[in-house]
Amino acid sequence: MVVETKQDVRSMVQEITAPWKGKHGGVIPVLQETQKKVGYLSREAMEVVSEELGVPLAELYGVATFYAQFHLKPRGRHIIRVCRGTACHVRGSGKIMDKIMSMLKVKENGTTDDLRFTLEPVACLGCCGLAPVVMIDDDTHGRLTDDEAALQKFLDQYA
Amino acid sequence: MALYRAHVLICHGTGCASGGAPKVLEAFKEELAKKGLEKEILVIATGCHGMCEFGPIVVVYPEGTFYSQVKPSDVAEIVEEHLYKGRIVTRLLYKEPLSAQKVCHYKDIPFYGKQHRIVLSNCGYINPDNIDEYISRDGYQALGKCLVEMTPAAVIDEMKKSGLRGRGGGGFPTGMKWGFCAASPGDKKYVICNADEGDPGAFMDRSILEGDPHAVIEGMMIGGYAMGADEGYIYCRAEYPLAIKRLQTAIKNATEYGLLGEDILGTGFNFTLHIKEGAGAFVCGEETALMASIEGQRGMPRARPPFPAVKGLWGKPTNINNVETWANVPRIIVQGAECFAAMGTEKSKGTKVFALTGKVKNTGLVEVPMGITIREIVFEIGGGIIGDKKFKAVQIGGPSGGCLVDEHLDLAVDYESLTAAGAIMGSGGLVVLDEGNCMVDTAKFFLEFTQRESCGKCVPCREGTKKMLDILTRITEGKGVPEDIDRLLYLGNQIKDASLCALGGTAPNPVLTTLKYFRHEYEAHIFDKKCPAGVCQSLLRYSINTEKCIGCTKCARNCPVSCISGKVKEPHVIDQDKCIKCGACMDNCPVGAVVKG
Ligand SMILES: Cc1cc2nc3c(=O)[nH]c(=O)nc-3n(C[C@H](O)[C@H](O)[C@H](O)COP(=O)(O)O)c2cc1C
Ligand code: SF4
Ligand code: SF4
Ligand code: FES
Ligand code: FES
Numbered sequence: 083m084v085v086e087t088k089q090d091v092r093s094m095v096q097e098i099t100a101p102w103k104g105k106h107g108g109v110i111p112v113l114q115e116t117q118k119k120v121g122y123l124s125r126e127a128m129e130v131v132s133e134e135l136g137v138p139l140a141e142l143y144g145v146a147t148f149y150a151q152f153h154l155k156p157r158g159r160h161i162i163r164v165c166r167g168t169a170c171h172v173r174g175s176g177k178i179m180d181k182i183m184s185m186l187k188v189k190e191n192g193t194t195d196d197l198r199f200t201l202e203p204v205a206c207l208g209c210c211g212l213a214p215v216v217m218i219d220d221d222t223h224g225r226l227t228d229d230e231a232a233l234q235k236f237l238d239q240y241a
Numbered sequence: 242m243a244l245y246r247a248h249v250l251i252c253h254g255t256g257c258a259s260g261g262a263p264k265v266l267e268a269f270k271e272e273l274a275k276k277g278l279e280k281e282i283l284v285i286a287t288g289c290h291g292m293c294e295f296g297p298i299v300v301v302y303p304e305g306t307f308y309s310q311v312k313p314s315d316v317a318e319i320v321e322e323h324l325y326k327g328r329i330v331t332r333l334l335y336k337e338p339l340s341a342q343k344v345c346h347y348k349d350i351p352f353y354g355k356q357h358r359i360v361l362s363n364c365g366y367i368n369p370d371n372i373d374e375y376i377s378r379d380g381y382q383a384l385g386k387c388l389v390e391m392t393p394a395a396v397i398d399e400m401k402k403s404g405l406r407g408r409g410g411g412g413f414p415t416g417m418k419w420g421f422c423a424a425s426p427g428d429k430k431y432v433i434c435n436a437d438e439g440d441p442g443a444f445m446d447r448s449i450l451e452g453d454p455h456a457v458i459e460g461m462m463i464g465g466y467a468m469g470a471d472e473g474y475i476y477c478r479a480e481y482p483l484a485i486k487r488l489q490t491a492i493k494n495a496t497e498y499g500l501l502g503e504d505i506l507g508t509g510f511n512f513t514l515h516i517k518e519g520a521g522a523f524v525c526g527e528e529t530a531l532m533a534s535i536e537g538q539r540g541m542p543r544a545r546p547p548f549p550a551v552k553g554l555w556g557k558p559t560n561i562n563n564v565e566t567w568a569n570v571p572r573i574i575v576q577g578a579e580c581f582a583a584m585g586t587e588k589s590k591g592t593k594v595f596a597l598t599g600k601v602k603n604t605g606l607v608e609v610p611m612g613i614t615i616r617e618i619v620f621e622i623g624g625g626i627i628g629d630k631k632f633k634a635v636q637i638g639g640p641s642g643g644c645l646v647d648e649h650l651d652l653a654v655d656y657e658s659l660t661a662a663g664a665i666m667g668s669g670g671l672v673v674l675d676e677g678n679c680m681v682d683t684a685k686f687f688l689e690f691t692q693r694e695s696c697g698k699c700v701p702c703r704e705g706t707k708k709m710l711d712i713l714t715r716i717t718e719g720k721g722v723p724e725d726i727d728r729l730l731y732l733g734n735q736i737k738d739a740s741l742c743a744l745g746g747t748a749p750n751p752v753l754t755t756l757k758y759f760r761h762e763y764e765a766h767i768f769d770k771k772c773p774a775g776v777c778q779s780l781l782r783y784s785i786n787t788e789k790c791i792g793c794t795k796c797a798r799n800c801p802v803s804c805i806s807g808k809v810k811e812p813h814v815i816d817q818d819k820c821i822k823c824g825a826c827m828d829n830c831p832v833g834a835v836v837k838g
Contacts (some may be wrong), residue, residue, distance in 0.1 A: 105324035106555065109537030110520055114479075148539040148696075150521030151479060168442030168639070168672050169598035173688055205523065205690065207480060209256040210598045211293030212604050220261035220482060 091126050094119055099134035108135060109145055113152060122153045138157070158193045158200035160240040163217040167206030175214035177228040179203065182216075185233065245283040247324060248302040252365060253286040254451055255483055256293025262286075263314065265297050268316035273324075282324055288452020290365035292352060293604030295335060297486040305347040309335040315405065323619050323787040336660060338624045355622050359592050361608045362569045364452030368525060370486050375455040381500055383574035387463050388508040400570070402578035404590035408679040409563030410641065410667045411434055411525075411743075412589075412656040418560060421550035423468045424498045425558035429472035432461050433535075433554065433561040436477040436484070437519050437526040440639030441690060443670035445594040446564035448606055450477070450484035452567065454491035457586030458501070460567030469562055471511045473527070476531050479518045483492050486746040488516055523694035530560045541696045542742035563668075565594055576826070586653050589655035599635075599673035609654075611789040616650040619673055634758070638667025641747030643754030644680070664755045665747065679776035680759040681766055684752045685713040691748035704747025705736040709752060717777040722768035727754060739824065776823045781837055785826075787812035787836035796826035796835060 102108030102120070105214040112131055113123060120127050124145055132139045137186045143181025146152040164179045182201060188195050207215050218240055226233070251257075251266045263661040266286060268410030290298050295309035299319070304328055308319065315333055322328045337351060344350050358364075367374035375381070387396050401416030422430065434457060434725045438446040450457060461473045466673040472678035477485055492514055495501040502513045514799050519537050523824045525540040532554045534540035538792050553559020569591060569597045573581045582590045590609040609618065615635060619625070626632055634644040644662035645652065652658050674683065691704040709732050712725050733756075756763060765771050772780040785796070785805075792810035797803070804820050807813030815826070 105516075107535055107537050110534065111518070114518060142359065144539055145537065146520065150540075154518065168636070168670065168686070169604070172599050172672065172678065178249065204285070204480065204811070205439070205441040206444065207255075208447040209254075209259065209293055210257050210442055210444060210596060211296070213604075215596065223256060224256070224259055237363070 091120060091124065095130040095168060096134060097210070099131060100133065109137060110149075110182065113142070113146060113153065117152060122156050124154075126224065156193070158197050160199050160219055162199055162201045162203040162237075164201070164206070165205075165207045165213070165215040165217070166203040167213075167233050169206070169213040170212035170215055173213045174228065178214055178216065178226055178233070181228045181230060181238075182209050185230065199237075245281060246281045249324075250300040250302065250365065251284065252288070252290055252296060252300075254289030254291065254293060254296075256449060257296035257298055258483070260310075262297040264313045265299065265316060268313040268762075269320070272316050272320040276320060277601060278320070278324060285368045285371075287367060288364040288369050289448040289606065291361065291608075292335075292450070292603070294604050298365075300347060305833045307335050307343060307347045308333040309349060317567065321435040321670055334659050336692055342835045351624070352605070352607070352622055354618055355613070356608050357592050357610050358568055359572050360449060360456075360481060360594055360610045361452070361606065362572075362609055363456065366450055367453070369452055369454055370490050370494075372455060372491070372498060374631075375453070379575055381570075382454055382502070384459050384462055385506060385570035386574055387466055388506055393423060393469065394466045395691065396574070398576065399578045400467070401410075403581040404572045404585075404588075405569055405573060405579075405581065406656065407563055408565035408569070408593065408669070410637060410638075410665065412666060415562065415566055417560075418550065419464060419468055421548070422470075422558050422560040423678045425550050427558045429557045430468055431466045431527075431530070431554045432468065432470045432473045432649045433559060434473065434475040434564060434567055435526060435528065435531060435561050436475055436481075436564050437523075437531060438478055438481075438564070438668065439523040439526040439670040439694075440641075440670045442598055442639060442672055443596045443668045445596055445669055447481050447484050449564050449568050450481070450593075451487050451609055454484075454487045454708060455495065456568040456571055457564055458488075458491055458495060458514065459791065460562075460570035461514065462505075463570050464567070465512050466510055468558075470560070471513070473512065473514045473515055473672040473821055474535055474554070475514065475523070476519060476535060477516045479520060483514060485518065485661045492516070501828070502715060517617070522696070523690075524696045524742070524744055525743060530742070531561065532559065540698075541698045542744075545740060557682070565669075575701075579754075585652060586655040588657055593654075593669055595669045595671045597623055599670050599671075599677070599799070600630070600675040601625065601673045604628055609835070614651050614653055615645060618654075619650075623673065626675050630677065633674045633678060634680070636674065636683060636687075636751065637670070638665040638750075640671040640690045641665060641743065641750060642670070643665045643750045644683075644758060646758045663750070663757060665750070669765040676826065677772040677774055677776070679772050680755040680762045681713065681717055681772075682774075682776045684755045685710070685717060685750040688713060688748065691744060695744060697750075699739075699741040700744065701736045701739040702741070702748065704721055705732055705740075706745070706748050709749065713752070716763065717772070718779040719770045719777075721763075723767060725767060726756065726760070726763055733813055766809045775837055781822050782817065783815055783820060783824070783826060783835055783837050784817075785813050785815060786834045786836055787814075789832055791832055791834070793831060795829045795831060799829045801827045803824060 188201050215224050253262050269284045280334045297311050299308040299311045322330050337344050397419050405415045406412045428719050436696045437777045522540050525534045527542045530540040549559040592608050595610045603624045645778045688710050695702045733753045736749050763775050790812040797805040804816040805813050
């Protein structure tokens with residue numbers, strides 16, 4: 083996931099765009115793949131996508147800023163998604179969000195200085211039966227409380 | 242196929258998987274191997290049973306014994322007692338909240354008693370990654386019947402006769418929609434499955450995709466045949482990684498079996514299917530925005546007409562249906578339109594899956610016949626309100642819907658009755674609220690959601706929802722003014738009428754219905770500066786009852802802003818100016834001396 087040089091980015095993005103050249107509908111899958119590989123949508127990466135797909139940079143920027151999934155700034159190694167869907171709201175996910183914010187000293191959608199965590203709210207993760215739910219990377223954790231010691235233990239699993 | 246004397250079904254839906262189901266499965270395999278039972282007993286990973294709160298769930302057949310909250314450490318006992326000696330492990334049976342009795346069998350659980358599982362009939366019974374299991378339960382039979390015995394027109398006729406209506410929210414008759422697309426001139430057409438499931442609190446589409454992906458695929462192929470489309474897209478939320486994985490496997494297996502691809506079943510019918518991952522925008526659930534998103538643009542709705550049936554994806558005739566709608570299709574073809582139309586009310590046929598959440602004892606996915614009452618859903622299937630508190634309302638249809646109250650408990654649920662009451666069927670989110678929920682806060686919660694998700698293309702929705710939210714925020718902070726109620730009504734009705742798409746067109750519903758049924762709560766916030774349910778932080782006041790306080794200092798030590806003073810063994814006091822109303826003192830007081838109000 084860590085990309086060192088400009089050349090790396092270029093060849094990596096070219097690899098991603100190759101199957102989409104001359105086809106329609108490639109913009110979003112290419113940006114998704116690029117973000118997955120590079121970590122975020124850096125200026126260099128976007129420039130290469132633009133060149134390779136023949137889509138103006140402004141248009142790519144328009145697409146990237148429309149969708150919540152895309153990020154133009156570097157993000158943490160681990161993404162914490164606190165569910166703010168209905169079931170979780172009714173069962174106190176707001177308090178959990180507040181607690182994690184104060185523990186990590188970040189705001190919603192913020193990243194910790196050491197680039198360890200990025201904290202995001204998300205609408206329903208689809209396991210409302212376990213509300214309140216927090217997802218870290220691809221792991222779903224349910225039935226959480228705002229107990230600080232328990233949350234700390236839980237965050238400690240992610241270095 | 243080898244014969245087994247027992248099957249152990251372990252739920253691998255998202256709920257149970259996060260509760261440790263994969264480890265339970267490992268433990269079963271290990272234990273069975275240790276006892277040499279692996280040739281007699283088959284372990285299967287299934288989709289969701291809808292009772293995720295009690296997961297991980299393990300069902301043992303042929304008896305249908307239903308074990309809940311199974312941990313890896315329980316497995317040895319189940320294997321030893323149940324599978325080896327034939328004695329049920331009572332300790333792990335599901336406890337029914339109404340009677341507090343342990344229930345042994347799946348079929349005896351009241352949560353399932355009133356349900357009628359058609360769309361969900363395979364969820365929790367079969368291994369979704371195994372196409373043979375789907376086929377063994379009549380899978381792909383409907384496709385065969387359509388391709389071999391029925392003309393495309395006959396398929397559309399059958400859909401019309403069934404009375405199936407779109408489950409994605411609008412409730413448009415499916416057969417009629419297919420008819421439009423079929424009649425639309427063009428040699429290239431598309432079918433799309435809308436799996437963007439944006440309603441925060443609904444997860445039926447996810448469970449169907451995770452538990453029975455082939456049903457959706459088969460439905461889409463039948464639609465493709467009926468309308469003359471040879472290509473399909475499934476647009477699925479990226480937040481559903483497991484659903485996407487299961488779909489990928491299902492498509493791969495169906496292609497290997499010759500059920501997808503070219504010349505399917507030797508009939509000359511071709512069909513290919515792609516998965517598109519959404520990128521996190523609620524508005525992309527709207528059909529024209531969804532197509533823009535597949536094309537790689539910003540996902541903004543456009544005016545209709547032209548409808549997708551005329552000018553859809555890449556300008557070609559296109560038909561979009563919801564996951565649950567597609568999953569109904571094969572069942573209708575196999576069982577016949579009459580059988581389907583026999584269920585439900587005059588204008589709403591079949592079943593609907595609801596995601597029952599909030600303050601009920603049994604939360605989960607429930608599939609019920611149209612026409613069931615809210616009372617049956619909340620009090621019989623849901624088992625009533627947690628802690629036997631007083632029922633206050635149900636919010637139905639998510640952020641586009643509205644609330645229903647006591648007087649609606651005996652309302653027969655269908656598309657028309659809900660709309661008449663000011664709510665909508667929507668995607669089927671059903672949140673139960675009790676006396677501890679503040680209706681102004683609830684309305685604000687939904688409006689925050691729609692406001693954030695407004696795409697910004699049209700002014701009434703972009704600016705109007707923001708203004709409404711400002712007013713609601715002000716009211717919950719105790720800064721509301723008397724004119725605010727009229728302003729909310731005025732704005733709400735304007736936004737409903739003037740917005741381009743249904744996001745704006747329905748966004749005011751939660752506010753308008755709570756104003757209709759709970760106007761007094763708004764008034765209490767505005768005039769008395771009180772939140773009757775004790776939810777709105779700014780209107781709360783924490784104080785210490787000096788008679789009860791034993792001076793243990795616990796509250797003072799836990800207060801994050803150190804605004805509680807008092808000597809050891811003497812009554813403590815809270816400095817109201819500094820208090821941030823976090824509630825820590827109340828949570829920590831051993832004698833309940835802290836009061837809120
Ligand atoms: C803001 C907005 C969000 C929507 N979200 C969804 C959704 O998540 N899933 C869905 O199936 N339909 C959604 N719809 C409805 C679709 O536009 C469309 O009516 C539906 O997919 C048609 O399928 P059906 O006839 O099977 O219901 C949404 C509509 C709007 C206006
Ligand atoms: S109503 Fe809202 S979401 Fe729909 S087009 Fe207008 S601004 Fe966009
Ligand atoms: S509510 Fe919180 S801030 Fe206020 S007195 Fe209690 S502990 Fe302190
Ligand atoms: S509301 Fe949080 S998982 Fe559904
Ligand atoms: S995920 Fe297991 S019951 Fe829903």
